[in-house]
Amino acid sequence: MTVRLVEPARETGTEGVPDLLDPCRWSAPVGRVDSLSARERRVLVLLGIGESNRSIARRLDISERTVKAHITRILAELGVESRLQAGLVACAWARARAAARRPESDPAGTRAA
Template identity: 55%
Template sequence: MIRVLIADDEAMIRAGVRAVLSNDPDIDVVAEAVDGHEAVELVRRHRPAVAILDIRMPGINGIEATAEIRSTAPATNVIILTTFGEDDYILQALGGGAAGFLIKSGEPEELITGVRAVAEGAAYLSPKVAARVVAHLAATSAGTLAGRRAAARDRVHSLTAREREVLAYLGSGLSNGQIARRLHVVEGTVKAHVSSILARLGVDNRAAAAVVAHEAGIVPPPMPPQP
């Protein structure tokens, strides 16, 4: 059972997220919070596998709450809920250790997919979020979008062929176990590849590596889920 906490100051959003997640018998919403402080406290109390946080909340926002949760309850992975126009916040949350990013207006199935992926230790970026992050990085950096994509391809080219393959699946939101099954290797081998990829790309977490995969254009098309 995947234990989940929902934090949003809007009751209708919390109710909607809970309703979507209730369609999956393997997901159990164990707590709800209305602000960042309460979210951190309830995570400490309930130790959920996944905390779904609104990026903007009273008290401490989703970015600050993510940092607190990752520091005090590292077994809990965080998904950030965002709306359009919050790209700067997304980048801050990415740096703070969030593992997943979803658009509030996205498809319900994507919420369940994201929760399952993050619970298994994967990084999950909504395709819309990934596209916005890549474009926003280009707009706020010295290079053009084409320049950033070329630079990302150069970074990816420094990886081995197998590491590029692993990075592509990582960018698709697959867990180590799922990648191992795709590649017909043991999970420990994938973990070693992921550690090498993070070090060689100079990024701190899987979500940041997933952004590089999207920038480089190596994310494969969606594949049917495997058990």
């Protein structure tokens, strides 16, 4: 699904297309991720990697109906309108967490693990 959204921008150029990965764009929703329950955060992470409701349900051993309820709450809590936006918030949140874990002497995360 994400590829279908990105490909037209590649074909026509990026002028006028908002930078969906711009951290400033998602800073407010990222700040709200900690208000989600642990299970909701797990669902959010799985959304971020593009999992379907069925796949999320199987991975977490819950019903699809429960997954849908979690997603509805996640969208409301983060103040976003779609799964795609929630997935982008998940990616931005993961990047922020990774950056916070890096030593100050390696701000770009270039040191080999």
